[in-house]
Amino acid sequence: MERVNRLINDEEYIRLSDRIKQAEQNRKFCRHGLSHSLDVARICYILNLEENLGIKKDVIYACALVHDLGRACEYESGESHHEAGSRIAAGLLQRAGFDEEEMSLMSEAVSMHKEISDAAANKLAVILCRADKLSRMCFDCEACEECYWKEEKKNKGVLL
């Protein structure tokens, strides 16, 4: 997991994470910090194993760890965090040591994590999107009633 640890120790990664932490300090809805990203990474990895997708572990973890970094821009300029995140991810992933092919899969996955068809060709993007939703514990959330998620999308129990 050398590349993953290089990523989370990157100065820009730390700066962006801090900006998100600051912006979400008083947020009552789901937050988008390191613990959310690691939940997503681990669920993604479970899906990868259960569905025999054969995606490299560090590619999955790195992708999950950058997927919401664009929130830093979204809170400040209103730009969608999917697009901003995909752009930001490129430099970070390159410095961490990922190759062109891996980076393009990961950047695309970040840009598509809002909504994606299960039949999409980029399987990393498919499991990232699913894991992102599965990671949320709506059943234990005090803001559940006010949340914008559609009632049928809220997780009513542990699914994975």
Ligand SMILES: [Fe+2]
């Ligand atoms: Fe997101």
Ligand SMILES: [Fe+2]
């Ligand atoms: Fe997320």
